[in-house]
Amino acid sequence: MKPKHRRLVWVLCSVAIMAAAAAVMLLSFRDQLIFFYTPTQWTEQPETRKSHATTLRLGGLVKEGSVRTDADGTMHFIITDLSHEIPARYRGMLPALFREGQGVVAQGTVVDGTLHARSILAKHDENYMPREVVDALKRSGRWQHANPPLTESPAP
Amino acid sequence: MIAELGQLCLCTAFMLACLQASTLLLHRLWRPHALLAWARPMAVCYAMLLTGAFAALLVSYAQSDFSVMNVLLNSHRDKPLLYKIVGTWGNHEGSMLLWAWIIGAYGFALAFLRTSERALTHRALAVMGGLNAGLLAFILLTSNPFLRVWPMPAEGEDLNPLLQDIGLAFHPPTLYVGYVGFAVVFCFAIAGLMERRIDRNWARTVHPYIMLPWSALTLGIGAGSWWAYRELGWGGWWFWDPVENVSLLPWLTGTALLHANMVLARRGQLAGWVVLLAILTFSMALIGTFIVRSGLITSVHAFASDPARGVFILGYIALTTGGALALYAFRPLAQQPSSPPALASRTGLILLGNMLLVASAATVLLAILYPVFSQLLGAPEVSVGAPYFNRTFLPMSAPLLVLAALAPLLPWDRFSVAQLRARLRLLAPSLGAAALVTLAVADAQWALMLVGAAFSAWLFWGTAAALQRAMRARASQHGWAWRRQLAGIVAHAALALFAAGIAATSLLKETYEAPLIAGQDLQLGAFTLQLVKATRTTEANYEVRRATFRLREGNRTLTELTPELRYYPVRRMQTTEAALHSTPWRDLYLAIGDAPGSPEGDAPRLGVRLYVTPGQQWLWIAFILAAISGAVVTLAAFAQRLTERHT
Numbered sequence: 001m002k003p004k005h006r007r008l009v010w011v012l013c014s015v016a017i018m019a020a021a022a023a024v025m026l027l028s029f030r031d032q033l034i035f036f037y038t039p040t041q042w043t044e045q046p047e048t049r050k051s052h053a054t055t056l057r058l059g060g061l062v063k064e065g066s067v068r069t070d071a072d073g074t075m076h077f078i079i080t081d082l083s084h085e086i087p088a089r090y091r092g093m094l095p096a097l098f099r100e101g102q103g104v105v106a107q108g109t110v111v112d113g114t115l116h117a118r119s120i121l122a123k124h125d126e127n128y129m130p131r132e133v134v135d136a137l138k139r140s141g142r143w144q145h146a147n148p149p150l151t152e153s154p155a156p
Numbered sequence: 157m158i159a160e161l162g163q164l165c166l167c168t169a170f171m172l173a174c175l176q177a178s179t180l181l182l183h184r185l186w187r188p189h190a191l192l193a194w195a196r197p198m199a200v201c202y203a204m205l206l207t208g209a210f211a212a213l214l215v216s217y218a219q220s221d222f223s224v225m226n227v228l229l230n231s232h233r234d235k236p237l238l239y240k241i242v243g244t245w246g247n248h249e250g251s252m253l254l255w256a257w258i259i260g261a262y263g264f265a266l267a268f269l270r271t272s273e274r275a276l277t278h279r280a281l282a283v284m285g286g287l288n289a290g291l292l293a294f295i296l297l298t299s300n301p302f303l304r305v306w307p308m309p310a311e312g313e314d315l316n317p318l319l320q321d322i323g324l325a326f327h328p329p330t331l332y333v334g335y336v337g338f339a340v341v342f343c344f345a346i347a348g349l350m351e352r353r354i355d356r357n358w359a360r361t362v363h364p365y366i367m368l369p370w371s372a373l374t375l376g377i378g379a380g381s382w383w384a385y386r387e388l389g390w391g392g393w394w395f396w397d398p399v400e401n402v403s404l405l406p407w408l409t410g411t412a413l414l415h416a417n418m419v420l421a422r423r424g425q426l427a428g429w430v431v432l433l434a435i436l437t438f439s440m441a442l443i444g445t446f447i448v449r450s451g452l453i454t455s456v457h458a459f460a461s462d463p464a465r466g467v468f469i470l471g472y473i474a475l476t477t478g479g480a481l482a483l484y485a486f487r488p489l490a491q492q493p494s495s496p497p498a499l500a501s502r503t504g505l506i507l508l509g510n511m512l513l514v515a516s517a518a519t520v521l522l523a524i525l526y527p528v529f530s531q532l533l534g535a536p537e538v539s540v541g542a543p544y545f546n547r548t549f550l551p552m553s554a555p556l557l558v559l560a561a562l563a564p565l566l567p568w569d570r571f572s573v574a575q576l577r578a579r580l581r582l583l584a585p586s587l588g589a590a591a592l593v594t595l596a597v598a599d600a601q602w603a604l605m606l607v608g609a610a611f612s613a614w615l616f617w618g619t620a621a622a623l624q625r626a627m628r629a630r631a632s633q634h635g636w637a638w639r640r641q642l643a644g645i646v647a648h649a650a651l652a653l654f655a656a657g658i659a660a661t662s663l664l665k666e667t668y669e670a671p672l673i674a675g676q677d678l679q680l681g682a683f684t685l686q687l688v689k690a691t692r693t694t695e696a697n698y699e700v701r702r703a704t705f706r707l708r709e710g711n712r713t714l715t716e717l718t719p720e721l722r723y724y725p726v727r728r729m730q731t732t733e734a735a736l737h738s739t740p741w742r743d744l745y746l747a748i749g750d751a752p753g754s755p756e757g758d759a760p761r762l763g764v765r766l767y768v769t770p771g772q773q774w775l776w777i778a779f780i781l782a783a784i785s786g787a788v789v790t791l792a793a794f795a796q797r798l799t800e801r802h803t
Contacts (some may be wrong), residue, residue, distance in 0.1 A: 003495035010496050014511055022516040025522060032544040033526075036537035057539065073671065093669050093749045093763045094277045 008035035008075055034107065042110075058086055058115050061107040079104060079115070088115035095120055159224050161211025164754040169205035169260075170292040172198055177314045181280075195281035199263035206260035207638030210244075210253055213301050215553070217244045223308040225722075226250060226301040232314035234697040234724055235477065240324045243315045248449060248465075249301035251328055256291050258329075258336045259284070262365075266340065271797060275363045287339055290472050314726035316696065317362065323383025331403060335441040337369025338406055341413070342438035342480070349483050354431055358423035362434075364793035366414045371786025373407050377777025389732030389747040391667070391767035393775065396542045401520050407436040408517040413509040421502050423568060426497070427489055433510070439477040441519070445469060447524065487545025492529060501570050505563040509556055515684045516552040524549070557611040557655055558649050561618025564626070586610070586617035586679035608659025614653035619645050635797075640792040643785035648787065654778035660771025668766040672703075672739035680766050684708040687748075688716065698722045703748055703762070707737065717746045719764075743772035 036057045058079050068080035077100075079086045088106055096119055098104060108117035175754050176198040183191045195247070213226070222228045230247045231240055233524040245254040263284055271277055295301070315447050380403070385393040394400060413433040442506045450466025497503035523540040530538050565579045590610035594626060622645050668680035678685040688704040701721045707714045717735035737744040745767040 006496045006498060009499050010507070013499070013508060017511045017515050021519055021548075021552055024551060028544045028547040029526065032540075032547055034541050048181045070332060093765055095749075098750070142509050 003059060011065055012038055036137075037148070038081045038107075039086045040081055041079070042085045055107060055118075056106055057107045058088070058110075060086075061104055062100050062104050063099050079106060081103075086115055086118050087113070090117040090120060158212050158215050158375060159221070159302040159304065162216075163300070165209035165299075166292060166296060166302070169202050169209065169256075170243065170289060170296060172202050172205065173285045173288035173292060174284055176202065177289055178269040178285075180279065180286070186257055188223040192275065192278040192282060195276065195278050195285060195779065196267045198282045199260075199267045200284065202285075203260035203264035206253075207256045210257040213250060214241060214244050217241060217250075220312065222310070222312050223304055223306070224301075224498075225305050228305055228309055228312050230315050231312040232697060234310060235315060235320070238322075238697060239315060239324070240321045240446055243319070245328045246315050246319045246324055249295070249421075250300045251332070252291075252299050253301050254328065255332050255336060256288070256295060256741075259288060259291070259339055262337060262340050263288075269797075271361050272800075273357060276344070276347050276353075276358065276361060277349060279350060280343040283343040283346045284340070286350065287343065287476065290475070292466075294468050294472065296576065298468055312463050314724065315721065317629065317698070317727055317729050317731045318387060318416065319723040320446050320724075321383060321387050323379060323387065325374060327379040327383055330372045330379055334369045334371075334373025334376050334410075335406065335444070337365060337372065338410060338438045338441050339567040340365045340433045341369070342476075345434035346480055349431060349480075349489075350558045352487065352489055354420075354427040354489055356421055356424045359417050359430065360793070362765055363414075363417055363421060366410070366417055367786050367793065368767055370407075370410050370414050371550045371783045373403070373410060374425045374779060374786060375783040376408060377403050378776065380781070381775060381779075385735055385772075386736070387731065389734050389765070391659070391665070391734075391745050391747070391765070393772070396545050398524050399448055400443075401524050404446050404520055405440040405517050406437050406446060408513050408520070409440050413437050413505045416510055419497075419506055423497075423503060425503060429507070429510070431484060431489075433514075435480045436514075439473065440521075442469070442476065442525045443521075446473060450456040478525065489559045500572075500576070502563050502566050502568045505528050505559050505566065509563070512552060512556050512559075514547055516556075519548040520545070554607075554611055557615045557651065560651055561615045564622040564644070565618065579711055583614055584612040589617070590612045605659060605663050608655065608663065612652050612656035612659060615648060615655065619649040619652060622648070636792040636795050640789050643788040643792070647782050648784040650781035653774050653781070657771040659768055659773035661769050661775065662771045666768040668768075669763060671761055671763045678764065681768075682709055683744075683766060683768075685766070687762060693803040695722075697726065698724045701748075701762075703764075705744070705746065705764075707744065714744070717744070719748045720745050721748055721762075738773055740773055742768060742770040744768055 016067050034055055034057055034098075036059060039058065039060050042058065060079040060081040063078035063080045063085060067075065068077075074089055075093050076087065076137050088108075090106065090108075095148045105121040106115055106117040107119045107121060108115050110116070128150075165642050179191050179195050179198075216224045216227050217231055218237070219454055219611070220227065220231055220233050220240065222231075224247050226247065230250070231243055235243070243250075245251045263281060266284075267278055341362055343355075344365065348358050377400075380400070381393040384395065385391070413430065416426050416430045416433055419426050446466065447467040449469060450463070479636075494635055497507060499508070523544055527538050561583060562579060565582070566575065587610055590606060590613040593605075593609040593613070623642075626638075626641050628644060633641070666681060668683070670678050670680060672678070672687065677687075684707075686706040686708070688706050690701070691705045692699070692701050694700070699722070701723075702718050704716055704718045706716050715737045717737060719735040720733035722731045722733060723729070732743055732747050732749055736745040736746075748762050748766045749765065750763065751762070
């Protein structure tokens with residue numbers, strides 16, 4: 001085989017591999033993404049919702065006084081961005097920092113207007129809120145800079 | 157006083173680094189012969205100054221000097237001394253200083269471990285001076301660890317409790333030795349491009365500086381996974397978290413680089429590709445830094461975000477990567493490009509594997525950046541999670557296992573169809589073994605299990621065959637060459653073990669969750685948990701709830717496990733400490749946590765989570781084996797250099 005032909009073989013190889021990579025990526029980007037909604041987005045923009053069965057994330061605050069537990073251990077609570085509310089239910093153990101009035105991101109599917117959460121993401125400390133939740137509160141106009149934690153250094 | 161000394165060291169080192177870089181320019185203008193050699197003593201001084209600066213920060217932490225802002229924000233008097241010391245790099249500023257110190261240490265090594273390529277090494281050191289100058293400017297302008305606070309507060313804000321784990325002592329330093337080491341390779345690539353000489357000697361000079369960081373990065377990623385496994389309390393070891401993915405990028409391109417460089421050192425082929433990979437790998441390490449430090453993404457690792465830092469690092473990336481690529485494009489290598497390798501050769505299979513590795517890295521990189529772009533374009537917020545990676549990364553990387561088994565069995569230059577067929581026949585029994593494994597654990601997901609077991613068995617069989625051939629040819633090889641060859645085989649065996657571990661942990665894992673009821677044993681599948689005692693005590697800087705359980709499987713008592721829940725009052729944060737019972741075949745992992753309150757609205761009760769994970773230990777062993785084999789190749793390269801000098 002001449003060098004020219006060999007080079008052609010390699011060009012074809014790399015094109016094939018890149019095409020394969022692009023194909024699996026595009027397919028997965030189409031249906032394996034997890035979309036994030038705030039309660040307001042979910043309620044007011046139904047056209048942005050994907051089909052019902054897909055997994056999504058809802059983020060906001062756990063409404064004060066909304067947490068209750070059934071006899072079988074299923075927990076019910078309400079996710080709010082202080083403009084709109086979405087009821088949610090969850091079975092299982094909670095992350096260390098799930099509390100009323102705190103930020104929460106729940107992942108699951110929405111059935112009849114209720115989020116059936118399969119996991120609760122709240123791996124953060126008390127000062128810190130997931131960025132998505134802060135953005136959600138800002139968007140609903142309810143964000144207040146209450147006690148910003150000391151993070152950045154003033155001049156020495 | 158000590159902080160000011162550290163600051164002084166940093167400023168001096170910055171000026172020195174500028175000088176070190178300028179030797180390159182002056183040499184270009186006037187070509188005085190001895191000038192480039194000055195980079196060597198300068199690199200030594202730089203290493204000493206950085207050691208001084210790093211020591212100053214260490215001492216500030218050890219003494220809990222809260223007049224230093226960085227110590228104030230990340231330490232506390234009651235913290236155990238170990239975590240005071242390793243906490244030095246448990247924050248953005250300190251970890252950047254560690255980074256700068258490690259690159260200084262590499263410079264020191266380069267200056268002392270002389271090679272036959274003296275001019276090349278000096279030039280690489282000068283390029284390194286340029287990298288260091290940018291890095292120190294970044295530290296001094298945006299992330300100075302030595303800023304003071306006045307008046308001095310009485311108590312610090314403590315280190316994030318999740319970081320108060322022995323993992324902090326290993327994970328960041330090893331990871332940075334990896335990241336930073338690829339900077340050395342980058343410097344050599346630039347120096348080689350300047351001299352228009354990327355050849356077999358270049359490859360031999362650089363090889364240990366590819367193997368050492370590769371080995372360290374492997375260990376660092378492994379240590380991070382091990383830490384996440386123990387500390388986060390969810391029984392998983394890899395979460396496809398953006399920051400984990402970011403550390404995977406340079407590992408993938410670095411793995412491609414080390415194989416391509418083997419080809420270059422042995423056959424003198426692929427010179428241009430090796431240089432491109434060297435540039436790419438360092439850029440991946442920088443992009444990782446950018447993503448972690450700019451607050452672009454939310455992650456467990458996210459440091460306090462500051463847009464100024466992001467902009468600075470972005471500029472740094474543009475300058476280094478952009479400059480390197482420009483040099484690569486406009487300064488073609490002098491030698492006539494050698495003819496490309498035949499596809500049907502070991503070199504060809506290595507190049508094919510390289511392409512797959514780079515393509516896998518691309519699927520990961522785009523997934524990291526996709527949410528960012530999507531947000532910039534005003535689309536709804538998205539996150540890319542495990543399902544995406546299972547669908548893209550696994551199919552892209554699985555063929556690598558096939559190549560990893562085949563390539564070492566085939567000759568370097570060309571192989572015939574008959575030879576290939578013979579090797580395939582040799583490997584065929586492995587597929588039978590995979591079928592047996594699958595039947596043995598017959599499970600709902602048996603099809604996936606079959607695929608995983610097949611790939612793993614295939615590679616095990618291949619490495620066994622390679623070992624057999626190496627043993628047969630042993631007589632013709634002297635000490636270090638033999639060890640190096642053995643290390644390659646062990647690394648591939650580690651990959652096979654790793655694949656088996658992934659298949660087992662992800663497909664055969666059992667999860668049980670239940671609330672704890674006083675006076676009652678818990679029945680979890682085949683396991684029975686009996687609460688032996690529960691205590692509540694106060695340690696130096698946290699309160700702890702411990703529960704001791706007796707774990708029985710059927711009628712057999714396996715062990716007693718004591719998981720903990722810790723509450724750190726300074727940060728008002730709770731962490732879980734899982735209890736583990738590890739055997740070679742499976743891990744039993746027990747964690748306690750808050751279960752939802754009872755219907756009467758009582759306070760939250762305790763619940764337990766039990767994970768039974770087959771093959772978990774295989775993963776850790778695979779990480780360690782791979783790291784050891786990388787270290788052996790590094791040592792082999794240095795040892796061979798020494799013997800060459802003596803003879």
